[in-house]
Amino acid sequence: MLHVKNVTFGYSKTKVLEAIEFKVEEGKNLAIIGESGSGKSTLLKLIYGEYDLKEGHIFWKDEEILGPKYNLVVGYEFMKYVTQEFDLMPVTTVEENIGKHLSRFYPEEKQRRTDELIKVVELEAFAKTKVKFLSGGQKQRVAIARALVKQPEILLLDEPFSHIDNFKKQSLRRSVFKYLKDNNIACVVATHDKKDVLGFADQLLVIHDSKIIEKDTPERIYNNPKTPLIASFFGEFNVIEPYGIVYAHQLQIVAQSHLKATVNKSYFNGNSWLIEANYRSETIFIEHHDELKEDQEIHFLISL
Numbered sequence: 647m648l649h650v651k652n653v654t655f656g657y658s659k660t661k662v663l664e665a666i667e668f669k670v671e672e673g674k675n676l677a678i679i680g681e682s683g684s685g686k687s688t689l690l691k692l693i694y695g696e697y698d699l700k701e702g703h704i705f706w707k708d709e710e711i712l713g714p715k716y717n718l719v720v721g722y723e724f725m726k727y728v729t730q731e732f733d734l735m736p737v738t739t740v741e742e743n744i745g746k747h748l749s750r751f752y753p754e755e756k757q758r759r760t761d762e763l764i765k766v767v768e769l770e771a772f773a774k775t776k777v778k779f780l781s782g783g784q785k786q787r788v789a790i791a792r793a794l795v796k797q798p799e800i801l802l803l804d805e806p807f808s809h810i811d812n813f814k815k816q817s818l819r820r821s822v823f824k825y826l827k828d829n830n831i832a833c834v835v836a837t838h839d840k841k842d843v844l845g846f847a848d849q850l851l852v853i854h855d856s857k858i859i860e861k862d863t864p865e866r867i868y869n870n871p872k873t874p875l876i877a878s879f880f881g882e883f884n885v886i887e888p889y890g891i892v893y894a895h896q897l898q899i900v901a902q903s904h905l906k907a908t909v910n911k912s913y914f915n916g917n918s919w920l921i922e923a924n925y926r927s928e929t930i931f932i933e934h935h936d937e938l939k940e941d942q943e944i945h946f947l948i949s950l
């Protein structure tokens with residue numbers, strides 16, 4: 647189990663994280679969300695042992711994670727960290743990068759393991775390509791495979807699919823998170839993308855103003871967002887008194903209702919339209935199956 651115990655940390659005088667406390671069981675997936683600059687990457691770096699802690703402690707099982715003051719080389723065998731920078735060897739091939747740390751004395755096993763992970767990150771066509779010729783998203787996939795090659799017990803991922811195009815993203819996400827579950831590898835994922843969270847994370851942690859403001863399953867947090875900031879992570883929402891926070895899809899346009907609004911604009915949204923409307927001098931958003939004309943009067947219901 648990963649146990650982050652009452653960690654407070656800042657780079658100079660400004661506090662970045664305050665009284666951070668949480669646990670991740672073996673094989674579980676924890677997602678961390680928060681605005682840009684809220685300290686997600688900093689938290690991953692602390693878990694990895696990149697900085698010395700003055701306040702608080704971090705443990706993986708019984709081992710305390712210690713910073714550079716105590717460790718000549720940062721990091722531990724049981725934990726891997728995929729940063730936003732990747733840190734690959736540019737003039738060697740994809741398979742050489744992934745297999746780099748595997749023993750040369752067992753060439754067949756090395757090849758088998760490298761091939762297995764190339765498949766997990768869907769890079770079969772690029773196995774023999776030098777990393778310098780890859781795109782950002784392909785490099786990101788090499789970095790993920792390399793982190794997994796020696797079967798860590800816990801993986802730290804910072805925006806793991808941010809450079810990957812939408813064509814590949816969904817299948818890659820499923821493949822990587824399934825691999826982690828199948829192999830009982832715990833993971834902590836810092837992300838801006840709700841699709842990294844819904845459907846994959848066992849727990850979700852929200853950081854705001856240096857503190858954890860919410861910690862629960864993604865489903866419970868999604869169904870009951872406590873603040874507009876949390877709701878905004880999941881999609882378009884409204885604050886309508888006395889109902890509170892309601893997502894755009896929870897408003898339904900009907901023929902008659904005592905809730906009336908005037909359409910400002912319709913945005914094409916794929917399988918629906920997002921209707922921007924004026925309700926009691928406030929802008930609200932409603933998901934609707936059709937485009938609506940500007941200035942049209944509409945009635946709506948709220949279904950919670």
Ligand SMILES: Nc1ncnc2c1ncn2[C@@H]1O[C@H](COP(=O)(O)OP(=O)(O)OP(=O)(O)O)[C@@H](O)[C@H]1O
Pocket residue numbers: 657658662680681682683684685686687688689836
């Ligand atoms: N090495 C550093 N020295 C000083 N300040 C830093 C350092 N790294 C990060 N910071 C500051 O700490 C705060 C948190 O940064 P961090 O990168 O952890 O945020 P984040 O939530 O990961 O952001 P993003 O989502 O944009 O990646 C920011 O205000 C940032 O400017």
